[in-house]
Amino acid sequence: MSTTATRRQATARSAARHSPGSVLSSVAVALGSVLFAGAFVWAALLYRPYAVPTDSMAPTIAAGERVLAERVDGDAVRRGDVVVFEDPTWGDLPMVKRVIGVGGDTVACCDADGRLTVNGTPVPEPYLSGSGPASGTGFTAQVPKGSLFLLGDSRWNSVDSRNHLAGDTQGAVPRSAVRARVDATAWPLEQAGLIQRPAGFAQLPGGVSEPGPLPLQLAAVAVGALLILGGAAYGPVARRAGRGQRR
Known part of the structure; x- marks a missing residue:
């Protein structure tokens, strides 16, 4: 592979990492993680299980x-x-x-x-x-x-x-x-x-x-999980879409 082709691939990968979709994906995963973990910590501090x-x-x-x-x-x-x-x-x-x-x-x-x-x-x-x-x-x-x-x-x-x-x-x-x-x-x-x-x-x-506050905590867990899954799914979906366009 020529040096020019290698540079083109590196430039393409860098552009993909800094594309608006990639940035939004990272933000969604980060925000979802905060909501998901924060809701669990909040619930653990306020609630206790009893049999x-x-x-x-x-x-x-x-x-x-x-x-x-x-x-x-x-x-x-x-x-x-x-x-x-x-x-x-x-x-x-x-x-x-x-x-x-x-x-x-x-x-x-x-x-x-x-x-x-x-x-x-x-x-x-x-x-x-x-x-x-x-x-x-x-x-x-x-x-x-x-x-x-x-x-x-x-x-x-x-x-x-x-x-x-x-x-x-x-x-x-x-x-x-x-x-x-x-x-x-x-x-x-x-x-x-x-x-x-x-x-x-x-x-x-x-x-x-x-x-x-339990309903609010459960809602935060659900929203956090959706954001994590949605953000994590963006990368594979975008790569498949890119391959399809190249073909």
Whole structure:
């Protein structure tokens, strides 16, 4: 091969590397890598996986499922949230229950239609398992300030605040016992999905908590992956197109 031909090939390769398409490809791969890795790091800092060993939260969370729970302070928790907490009177192990009442609330069950009430307001609970009243046993509890009244979604077999009504705590646990708020089920994959904030509690003072950042993090991972794949695919596609033009 002549020196002139070699120089022409080197010039062509250099031009290809500095073409607008090549530059955009490199930028896409770099940006995609930042989004992809950054979203994973962000999620790892905010979320923690937990395994749920019982079906006391069925059908929302079945026994054996793994959930992703956002690390939050107990003061950020509101009615309707599904939380992970630890309390010595409950066994001092991580447990998952739904917040039904907060400090100052009067929680009672059941009204004439079998519904749970908070401060006299009936609360629809479409997430409960089975039909019938919201609790198999009637109860009334005054939630102490700085505490949370917790129930499982499977009211017929859940050990929760109803089993600890005796004493000054009225079955509630302090907000400081909260470790995280559950935002999604992650495993098994066919059951994976976000856990929605129940609309039934939105009518009460304080409303419900804002959704966590998990959907945004998942979107960043998906966009990052697409940018990486698209940018990486540009080179082979461009080379094939160049060969076709030369032929």
